[in-house]
Amino acid sequence: MSQDEKPGWFGRLFGRKGTPAAEETPVPAPDSPASPSEGEPDFATGADDVKHVPLPPSEPSPEDADRNAVPDEIEGADLQPIEGETERPPAGTAGDAPARGAEPADTTTQAFEPEPAEPAPAALQPGTAAPDPDIQPVDTAAALATDAAKDFDLAEPAETRGWWGRLTAGMKRTSTSLSDRVTGLFTKRKLDATTLEDLEDALIQADFGVETATRVSEAVGKGRYEKGISPDEVRAILAAEVERALDPVAEPLRIEADRKPFVILMVGVNGAGKTTTIGKLASKLKAEGRSVMLAAGDTFRAAAVEQLKVWGERTGTPVVTRAQGADAAGLAFDALQDAKRQGTDVLLIDTAGRLQNKAGLMAELEKIVRVMRKLDAEAPHATLLVLDATVGQNALSQVELFSQAAPVSGLVMTKLDGTARGGILIALAAKFGLPVHFIGVGEGVEDLEPFTARDFARAIAGLEKA
Structure with missing residues (x-):
């Protein structure tokens, strides 16, 4: 570096030495001890004209040397905690009490974590993936047991109401x-x-x-x-x-004893509650001492088949099933044959939920009726249309179009507890005059009961029972 060249920032930062310029004169030492920053560049302003003047070296005092000295036996050693000793965490933390069963030689943070009182489940052991609670299979009976349990609670309720x-x-x-x-x-x-x-x-x-x-x-x-x-x-x-x-x-559903089996075909749109209603009816018919058989005719949904199986297990009722996607009319034919051979009193046939404006699915419903009549010219003996009260005026078009595809003989109104427009049942009666056999006001098996006009009328008007 030439004498006229000023040191750069790196040089000023690390006190780079150079030959002082000829015109530079030493700065006289001040009377008072120099501060650590005296003679150093002005970092706040970054002024380039500040000259670096090295300070005379100072010897540390003996007292400082003694205080800062490192013992020879540990100088340069790899410091490790003494075996058997652990560092205590601050007072008031979970580490005040030693962990039960902790190894004293382990000085990592695990030493301060309490050991679980019981071994972790096998699914939570290292190397084993924990199951995802949000993912449930939809094609097994176990997956549907919870839903069916809500509808069919075998335990006595805390408060028994009529x-x-x-x-x-x-x-x-x-x-x-x-x-x-x-x-x-x-x-x-x-x-x-x-x-x-x-x-x-x-x-x-x-x-x-x-x-x-x-x-x-x-x-x-x-x-x-x-x-x-x-x-x-x-x-x-x-x-x-x-x-x-x-x-x-307001007519009750009459099961004719001279017709064995008495075939009841359940129809309705998706979500109306057909499968649940079948399970509840099976429970009531069994309680009356009748033998019942169920046919899982909703072959489009594996979940519907499994749900009906759950109802069959809970009520001790046999269920006729086929593989998913099988012909529903063929299944109904086989179920009717089995019920005849076994002398079953009532055969309840589930069907796939279908919208009333889907011509193809409505044609399939007609096929189910047509095929069953090859075995019994009067089958089905009752065709119940399950209606969801929450759909309101749409229920009117459902009754009209389903009646064209199947001989609808009666209605079951569900979910009256989920709407403020329960008067739809009155509009249906006025327009079609179809018998209303059952109404549902809840999810429990006891919440589906035969329909009575007086009780319904006083309940909807907010009056006490007559």
């Missing part, structure tokens, strides 16, 4: 919605045309249908114009009109 208690609890969403509207309409208001129109609108919104809503409004207004009427009076009139509309269709 059918009326379960019905009113299940219909509470519909009854509460209606009661709120009725109370708002007839509190501190005289009965006039506007009030009756509002009542009719409220009933239509609850899926009572136009015909029933008009009839109820006319009954409420008869002889009461410009007079006060209490909400309780309106609910009583509502219950009476609903009972009158439903009484003709």
Whole structure:
């Protein structure tokens, strides 16, 4: 480096020595001891004109040398903890108490982790993958046992309620919605045309249908114009009109003993609850002392077959099955042959869930009926359409189109506890007049019961049992 050349940053940083320029003069030593940064570059400003002036070397004091000295016997040694000693963690941590069964020679962090009280399960041992709790098989009976257990609980409930208690609890969403509207309409208001129109609108919104809503409004207004009427009076009139509309269709399912087997074909859309309803009906029929056979005709879904097998195991009922994708009509034919040979009282046949607007699947339903009639000209003896109450007005089109593909003889309404529009059952009765055999208000086997018009009418109106 030339004498006129200034040292670079690297040189200034590490005190690079060079021949001082001729014009540079030594800086006189200050009277007071120099600070560590004195004479060093200004790092804050990065000024390049600061000259590096080396400080005279200073000898450490004997006291400092003694304090900083390293003993000769350990100088340069690879320091290791003394065997048998462990470092204690700070007080108040989990390491205050020694781990039960811990090895004293192990000084890693594992020494401070408590040993489990019991050995870990085999699935959690090293080298074994733990099962994923979120992934469940859908094609085994074990995978469906939980779902079926919800529908068929063999244990006694903590609180035993009769059918009326379960019905009113299940219909509470519909009854509460209606009661709120009725109370708002007839509190501190005289009965006039506007009030009756509002009542009719409220009933239509609850899926009572136009015909029933008009009839109820006319009954409420008869002889009461410009007079006060209490909400309780309106609910009583509502219950009476609903009972009158439903009484003709409230028919129990009659099993004819001279027809063996009595064949019941279950139809409906996906998710309506056909398979669950079959299991519940099998339980009720077995409780009556009848012999029952189940046919897993929903060959499109392996899960439906397995679910029906679970119901068969729980109720002690034989189940006729075939491989997934097998011909459903052929399965129904074989099941009917088996039931005849064994003298079974009732044969319940499940079918694949199908939308009412799918012509191909509807044609297959027609084929099932046609094939069974080769063995029994009157089979099926009952065809029950399972309807989900939560679909509302769509149930009307389901009844119409399913009746074209199969001889629908009666209805089963499920999931009335999941909707505030339970009046759809009244609209169905008014339009089709088909018998309503059962209604469901829950998942338990006891939550499917024969339909009675009076109980349903008073439950939907929010009244006590008569």
